[in-house]
Amino acid sequence: MSELQLLAPDLHALLQGGAGPVPLLLDVREAWEREHCRIDAPEQESLHMPMGEVPERFGELAPLHPVVCYCHHGVRSLQVVAFLRRQGLQSVYNLAGGIEAWSLAVDPAVPRY
Secondary structure, X not given: OOOOEEOXXXXXXXXXXXXXOOOEEEEOOOHHHHHHOOOOEOOEOOEEOOXXXXXXXXXXXXXXXXXXXXXXXXXXXXXHHHHHHHOOOOOEEEEOOHHHHHHHHXXXXXXXX
16 A cells, blocks of 8 residues: 555544644545545535636645545545645545445445445
């Protein structure tokens, strides 16, 4: 597993808090995907920023706050992580396996598609 990736159970533990700031969840999927399902932190809604909008909007992210990107299977979000790191954001990670892995390993109530 790459240092840029988090497994779904590890992200779940981070979202429960206690060990540092709760990361911002950055949903890079398309709007129709988000309408179908999404992951939110217990007290914080995820930020929707489709992959194609990231180059224009990444300034909305706090440079020092941890961010976990996710998409359907983790491919698009890994590309976004690489882009954001090139822009100087260092606390940016990918949800390995995307929302699919989240549904399978953490929350089966999240619909699969």
